Amino acid sequence: MTRDTRDAAWSRRVPSSDDTLLATALLPGMLGMLMATLASGKLERSPGWLVLAGFSGVFLACHVLFGRGRRVGDPVIFSLVAFLSGVGLAEVLRLDPGLATRQVGHLAMGVALTSALVAFTPDLRVLERYRFMAAATSCVLLASTIIFGVEAGGAKSWLDLGPVAVQPSEAAKVLMVVFYAGYLKDTRVLLRRSSRRLLGVLLPDLSYAGPLTLMWGLALVLLVFQRDLGAAVLFFGAFLLMLYVASGRASYVLGGAALLAAGGAACSWLFPHVRARFIVWLNPWRFMDSAGYQTVQSMFAVAAGGLIGLGPGRGMPHVIPAAPTDFVFAAICEEMGLLGGFAVIGAYALLVHRGLFWASRARDDFRALLAAGMTSLIGLQALTIVGGVLGLVPLTGVTLPFVSYGGSSMIASFAAIGLVLRAAREEQEEQEQEQEGGRVGVEG
C-alpha cells in the first residue's frame, strides 16, 4: 500500500464531524449528575442543575466553536475527555455539591485552555524554541513548593496563595514534557548511536547519559523533599517513555527503571515515610487503622459496588478518605459499579491509544515527541492512581486526570490534551495541504 492510499483510507476512518459521538460521551456523566441530584432529595434550587447545565454547556460550546468537532484535532479524544469529566463531575457532585460547582469552573477554564491551544497556537514548533525556558520555569515551580510549600496529605506540594491553593507541580509536569520533547529531538540521533557495551548492554556516551541521570536526580529530589512519590514516578516515567520513543532503545528504559528502583530502595532505606508506603502496600490489612486505612476503605468501596453499582447517592463513599480527589475511582466503583470502573479504565486506554496514534503519524519529531509525552503523562498518571486505589502499586497522592476534583490538576490535564489535539490538527492540516497540492499537480 502506498502512503497516499493508506492516508486516504485513514482519513475515511476519522469522522470529520460527529455530534452523536460527543452526545454519547456526555450522556453517562449527565445521567450520573441527574441521579445524584434526584438522590439528594432537594430538587428545587439544587446546585445539581447548575452543574449539569454548566458541564454540558462547556463541552457543547467547544464542540460548536470547532465546527462541530471538525477542527478540534481529534473528536474521539475530545469525546473521551468529555466522558471522563462527566463521570468525575457526577461523582464529585454526589460527594460534595459545593466542590462540583467549583469543578465546573475548573472544567470551563480547562476547556478554554484546550480551545486556545488548538485554535491559536501558531505552530507547535514554536514551542520548541522555548524548551529551556519551559525547563527553567518547571524547576522554579518545583523549587517554590520545596521552599514555600505547605503539606497536604503527606506530600508537600501545595502553594497557599490566599484564596486559592495551587499545586505547581501539575504545571511543572506539562512544562517538563515540553522540555523533554525539545531536548530529545536535538539529541535523538546521537542517542541512537551507541559506542560502548557493558555486560552486553549498549551504553550511551557519557555526555548523553548526563540528562538521564539529571532527570533521575530530579525524581529523587521530588521524592525526598516533596515526599511526592507520585510526581517522582510521573516525571521520570514520562521521561523514560519519551527517551524510548526518541532512541528506540529498550535498554535505556530498563536501565532507567532500574535506576529509579535503586533510588527508591535507597530512599526507603533512608527515609521512613517512603519505607512506610512500601510496607503498607505489601499488606494494608496489617495497618488498617493507620497508614493502610485509605487502601482498605477504598477496597471496601470497590467491593460494595457490585456489577452496576448502587447508583449515585446510594452508597457510602463518604467514608473513603479523599473521595473527591485521589480516591474518586473507588467512589465511582461503589456507586457506578464495575461497569463504571471498566468504562473509566477503558476510556483511558482509548485516550492513550489515540494520543499515541497521532504521535506515530506525526512527521515532525518534536510534534511526535510532544504528543507521545503528553499522552504518556496522562496514561501514567491514570495507571498510578487507579493502581494505588486498587492496591496494585504503592499508593501515591496523584489525581485521576479529568476525573478527580482539583483545579491545578484539571487545568494541567487540559493543557496536556490541548497540545495533543493541536498536534493532531497540525497533522491533519498538513495532510490536507499535501492532498490539495497533489490534486493541483495531477490536474496541472
Next chain:
Amino acid sequence: MKDSVRRISIAFLVAFAVLSARLLLVGVLRAPYLSAHPRNPRVAALRRDIVRGGIYLSRGEPVAKDSAPGGPRLYMGPPGLVHLTGYEDERYGTAGLEASYNSELLGLGRESSVGSFARNIFAGGPARGNDIILTVDIGVQRAAERAMGGRRGAAVALDPRTGAVLAMVSNPGFSAGQISSEWERLVKDDESPLFNRATLGLYPPGSVVKPIVAAIALSSGMVSPEDRFRCEGAIRVGTRADDERAVSCPDGMAHGDVDLAAAIARSCNVAFAQIGWRVGREKLYNGLRSFHFGVALPFDVPTAAGAITAGGVNLDRAAVAQISIGQGTLVASPLEMACAIGAIGNGGVMRRPYVVREVRSPDGTELRRTSSAVLRVPVPATVARRVKDMMVEAVTSGTARAAGLPGVRVAGKTGTAQNPHGAPHAWFVGFAPAEDPRCAVAVVVENGGSGGQVAAPVAREILRAALRNTLR
C-alpha cells in the same frame, strides 16, 4: 520512532488490562470477603437496620437473637455454650459462631453477595439475616453443665456416626450479653474465661490416649492382643545406663504380666511404654497423625492444632515412652479427644465434627444443610472393635467403673494427666452404647485429680442424658 510509539501503545494497553484484572479481583472475587468484613463501615451501617439472624439449638431453643432491628442482642442460651456461640458487640466485635457465621447472620450469604447492600439498605428487602440451627441437644448440654458443676475444664459430646456436636461446655464462662461492661475484668481474669477450652484448650491427654495407642499398635501389626508385657511398677526409658529417667505406674504398683486389654483396663504405664517402643517412633507418630493429633480440626469455630512432638519424628526412646502414655510433648484439645475416641467407637471411621446443622432464611426455608463427612479412617474396623471391647472392660472391671450406666454397655478410659500447673488434670473419654455408639464424650477437669473419680462421673451423666430415650 513509529515502532517505539507503537510498542509503548501496546505496553499501555497491557497495563490497563492488568488494571482491569485487578478491578475484577477486588470487585468480584474478593467482594464477598470485603463486603462482610467486620471493619467495613458498610457492615455497621447495615447492622443498624437489620434484624440479625438468630442462633437456635437442635429443637428450636433460642440461644441468641435480636430484640429489634439493630439490636440489642439477647442471649438466652445455656451458659456453658457461650464460648461456642460467642458474642456480638459494637465495640468488641464478634467471637465464636457469631464471628464465623457473621455474614450469614447478616444475610450476606453466598446467594446474595453482589449488590446485596442495595437490596438490604435501600430497597427494604430482607431486613432480617439468616438463622443458624445447631446440632446441640439441650438435654445433653444441660446435663453436661450440671455435671461439670462450674469446675474449670471442658466437656465435649458428639455423635460419632455423624460428627454432630451434642454438647460443649467450657468453664469458666462469661455472659455474652454483658460483654461490653465486663470486658476489662474478663481479659484480666487469670482463669481466662473468654477462652474456649473445648476447642482451643490444649492438655496433655495422659492415659486417655492409651486406647488410641493400642489401636495404632494393633493396626501396625507389631503388637497382637495376646502379647504380654511385664510391669514391675517402673521401667527405665533412657538409653544409657546412667540415665535415671523412668516411667512408672501410679503408686509404683506392679501389674505383673499384662496383655493389651489388661494394660488398658488397669491403665498400666509400664506396659504402654513397651508397646510404644515395639510400634516404633515412626509408626507411632504417623498413627497419631492419622487420628488428627497435631493438626487443627476443621470445625465451625477455630480449633487448636495441638502437638505430638516439638518438631518432626525425631523422638528418642524416652520421648516415645512418654507419648505412649499421653505425656511429654503430646497435647490435644477436648474436641480432638472426642473425635479420636469417637473413631474407635465408629468402627475406625472419624467424622468431621460440626455444630451448625443448617442455615435458614428468615421465612424458614432451609438454605444450607451440613452434610456429615468422613474426615479420616485411622484404623480398620476389626482393630477398632478389639479396642472397643478393651474399653468396655475398663468400665466394667477397670479404672473407669464410675462411668458405668445400668442397662447399657459403656466403653471408656480414664486419664490422670501430670502437668506443670499443679494437681493432675482429670480426664475421661468414652462412648455408649458400645455396640453402636450414639454419643462419644471427652471430659477434662483442670487440676481435678483422679480421672476415675472426677471426670468419669461427669461423662456418665452426659451419656445418661444422651441415651435417655433408650435407658429405663
